[in-house]
Amino acid sequence: MADRGSFTRRRPDLEFYLNRVFRKKSFRPLQREVIAAVVDGHDVFLQASTSFGKSLCFQLPAVINNGLTIVICPLLALMMDQVNALQAIGVAVSTINSNTPLAERRLILDDMLSGHPRTRLLYVTPELCQTDSFRRNLQVVHRQGQLARIAIDEAHCISEWGHDFRPAYQELGWFKKNLVDPEVPITALTATATPRVRTDIINMLNLNPTQLKLFNTPSARPNIHYEVRYLEECGEDGDYQVENLLKYLRAIKKRREARLGAEEAARLPPISGIVYVGLRAISEHLASLLSQDKSISAVAYHAGLAPQERTRIQSLWTAPPPSKQTSNGKPPPTFSIIVATNAFGMGIDNSYVRFVVHWTPPRSFEGFVQESGRAGRDGRAAASLVYYNLQERDRIFDRMNRDTENMRNRGGPKHLVASTMKNQEARLDSFKKVVRYCESVTRCRHDLIKDLFGDFELEEMGSQQPPSSQAARGSGLGMPGSTPCDYACDFCKEGRVALGKRKRKMLSSTAYMIDEGYV
Ligand SMILES: Nc1ncnc2c1ncn2[C@@H]1O[C@H](COP(=O)(O)OP(=O)(O)OP(=O)(O)O)[C@@H](O)[C@H]1O
Secondary structure (H helix, E strand, O other): OOOHHHHHHOOOOHHHHHHHOOOOOOOOOOHHHHHHHHHOOOOEEEEOOOOOOOOHHHHHHHHHOOOEEEEEOOOHHHHHHHHHHHHHOOOOEEEEOOOOOHHHHHHHHHHHOOOOOOOOEEEEOOOHHHOHHHHHHHHHHHHOOOEEEEEEOOHHHHOOOOOOOOHHHHHHHHHHHHOOOOOOOEEEEEOOOOHHHHHHHHHHOOOOOOOOEEEEOOOOOOOEEEEEEEOOOOOOOOHHHHHHHHHHHHHHHHHHHHHHOHHHHHHOOOEEEEEEOOOHHHHHHHHHHHHOOOOEEEEEEOOOOOHHHHHHHHHHHHOOOOOOOOOOOOOOOOEEEEEEOOOOOOOOOOOOEEEEEEOOOOOOHHHHHHHHOOOOOOOOOEEEEEEEOHHHHHHHHHHHHHHHHHHHHHOOOHHHHHHHHHHHHHHHHHHHHHHHHHHOOOOOHHHHHHHHOOHHHHHHOOOEOOHHHHHHOOOHHHOOOOOOOOOOEHHHHHOHHHHHHHHHHHOOOOOOOOOOOOO
């Protein structure tokens, strides 16, 4: 008979919970290692690409371990998406946010303080964690030995160098200082942290770098084909660009028909795509222009729409692809496209997006990686396309510099001005990375993304990666004749000469390219 000590120390069967509770067949590469470290009570930092399945890395341990897991989430939509999904599979989950009625809030707190909470995961905002009353409640749960861990989702929000800086995140260092004997374990998760942001996350959460378990996946997604389209013309009406996008879509349609035959292809569900634009007006205008093509169903999405309309579009978008025939008996359109501002984002989980287009250069590099990462979440081939031109680049630089000047002149308390200026500098740095990414014609774009995110530094810090990415690193996937990304970017597919030629065509007599060494 196994002795009781070794029996109680044995880690629970993770696969059992994965299958029975979460109804998933197997772990994705690295997921099991991360979950095991969390279950064993370590502090964990996970930087994994969009759609990796980061949420499971604290949800599954929360179901296994005794006690309550607090999940800090920056956005209501993201929170509700996870809460609804967990409720649907019967996990005891609650949330306290601005929409929680008082009576429900009392019930949740009663359960939390009961000494044996039924709730496994409690989703809250960072702002709630700043309040004295919530902190006191956490201390009680901790004293009762019922606080399993704190999971901090979108942990990059802690840093002024991050693209989604949220001041309340900076107060989260309170946990490690005040929930002691034993210390409460922390799991910090993000898809987009540069080396500076990573350092901030570790320092501000008061994590001990020598004891912290680090994990990461490559920042560039191997199933995404990255491409930059250099615009020679940039007319006010964008006619040339619309025609270019339509050509791109027609080529996809043609390839699909060649593969399946026109009749079969016409019966398939639409191909989903997102086009990110900078302005609400452009989202309306472009959606209506694209809809004039009978193979496209395009809809605008931006913060100016009524909340019900936004919810309606989101739920249509996240529903599984429609069956082969629409309700009116007509075959579905070939493309279903959302033309959105960046209001369309986190927490909208549609696995079937096949392409993400940036109509103008994205404003931040982290934002770009996150937005382009909404393509191919099912692991199948997908594409990221950025339209780039020098006039737009310079307009963005001008606007950023003007904003910086205005903020400096606005004045205010010294520490607030310093913080705003730091954040503004971070924005400028991030946009310079976008420029570098777009203007480079001498490197694989996958490699460039990994470099700009400091993936190699993570490796030096002892971060564990999925075995496949270690094997592929620096060796062009280890296959003779293949490229670092296996031809999944314009540089590797077209080669330096052809790509350089495309880029040179964009140059007007007055325009100049930013030298790669400069940005
Ligand atoms: N082992 C698994 N097997 C199958 N599906 C999984 C597995 N793990 C997670 N998923 C699914 O993958 C999808 C993405 O997961 P999740 O939302 O946690 O990603 P994420 O890493 O947080 O991405 P993002 O940063 O884009 O939000 C979800 O639909 C989730 O159910």
